[in-house]
Amino acid sequence: MDANGIRTCQSCGMPMSAEEHFGTEADGGFSRDYCTYCYQKGAFTESNITIDEMAKISGAMMSQLYAIPLEKAESFSKEQLSCLKRWAGREIALCGSCGMPLARDEDAGTEADGSRSTAYCTYCYRDGRFTEPDLTREQAVEKYVPMMASHLGIPAEKATEMVRQYLSTLPRWRE
Numbered sequence: 001m002d003a004n005g006i007r008t009c010q011s012c013g014m015p016m017s018a019e020e021h022f023g024t025e026a027d028g029g030f031s032r033d034y035c036t037y038c039y040q041k042g043a044f045t046e047s048n049i050t051i052d053e054m055a056k057i058s059g060a061m062m063s064q065l066y067a068i069p070l071e072k073a074e075s076f077s078k079e080q081l082s083c084l085k086r087w088a089g090r091e092i093a094l095c096g097s098c099g100m101p102l103a104r105d106e107d108a109g110t111e112a113d114g115s116r117s118t119a120y121c122t123y124c125y126r127d128g129r130f131t132e133p134d135l136t137r138e139q140a141v142e143k144y145v146p147m148m149a150s151h152l153g154i155p156a157e158k159a160t161e162m163v164r165q166y167l168s169t170l171p172r173w174r175e
């Protein structure tokens, strides 16, 4: 586990915050990258599953949880899964403020010395500071809800629930 305490399973995207969420390596130690459902004794529990099959499973769950039309939930799940190490071939960092994947160099924010941030995106963080330093978590929720609602075709009320839950897993908003 890292200093932040929460890791995302790099196969299914489940947040892992307690020891029992983590899978196990062949030597019995905890996996750093994968959850207990995906990974046991150093091997994937479903070694042949494809990203599309995985997106169907997590899409169905999200669809139920947030009343998202199934097809949209599946394609949204696939977007999320495609940033994970198992499917991307490398772990792609997510912006710790808005959750955007830092897939390309130009997606990354900048530090005061001009170097690239490994923690935040270019929209949230420039020259070593947040672009909206006073933004509160609730304001951030309000800001992202309309985007999420229209992207997923769900009512604002459900999008609020979803965004609030999601932001609470990001370093900037964690309590």
Ligand SMILES: [Zn+2]
Pocket: 009, 010, 011, 012, 013, 014, 034, 035, 036, 037, 038, 039
């Ligand atoms: Zn998993």
Ligand SMILES: [Zn+2]
Pocket: 095, 096, 097, 098, 099, 100, 120, 121, 122, 123, 124, 125
């Ligand atoms: Zn961001």
